[in-house]
Amino acid sequence: MTEQALRAALLKLQGKSPLPASQFTAAQRGALDQFARQTGAVKCLRQGRGDVYSVCNQAVFDAHVTQLSPQVEPSIAEQLPLRAQHVAHARDSKARRHQHGSYYPLLKAVGDTVSWREVERGAELALSAATREFGAASLSIQSDDAWHSERALWLVENQALFDRTDWLPEGTQASLLYYGGQLDGRLLSWLGHRPRASQVMLFADYDGVGLSNFRRLREALGDACDFWLMPQWESKLARYGSVQLWRDTLRHFTTAVAQLPAPVRELTEQMQQLGMALEQEAVWLPAS
Structure with a gap:
């Protein structure tokens, strides 16, 4: 039996015993049947036109549920980061959808007049100044925020292009964003939600991955981006x-x-x- 299927089956059955077999997937039923044979904590009985699963040894059942899923009170869980909830659910931060809600792009200015503004909050990131002082900067972006730059935004796949910028066309005033191999879905969502820059340019490896990323970028931005x-x-x-x-x-x-x-x-x-x-x-x- 797989631990994931057994965990899901036991959590379904917890507090709802007996429960019709139709409420479980085939994998979960198989895991429950094996669990029943090994522990005697659950039994499957014929009832009417179908089978039902019920708990017959509550102490053993509860012990296995705790082993597989430590859990916390729902009121506490709602306030926790997603990965912390996963640890409570399955002792594994990656047990379910585990992408963090926020995304922090690494940005660098090329030129001395590059900035980003969030007009709804009156916030500004003077990226040119931050680049001179610190080498790079970042924003905490959400798809529905209002961050925007009057300059172009260049997306580069490899760090060498981010570190050394003499490859750019002469006179470029732009933000460079290093994305490291694959364009993150949260970045694509942010770019596609509203205009973010005067131009969005992707410079990727000329290979299948680079071109696939351009396809994904075009799905988010349409003709408002170039390769x-x-x-x-x-x-x-x-x-x-x-x-x-x-x-x-x-x-x-x-x-x-x-x-x-x-x-x-x-x-x-x-x-x-x-x-x-x-x-x-x-x-x-x-x-x-």
């Missing part, structure tokens, strides 16, 4: 492209490619022709 193609990308793809990276991310590429806009099509066609993918760091390499 950045580095200068001389064609030559760099041919010279520095990786067959292994192409193979490793081909599944993501195949899923994403049909949903990408025309400006990215030339890139995807050359990737397919060469059977290669290209990492972001090639932006600093000579084309020939």
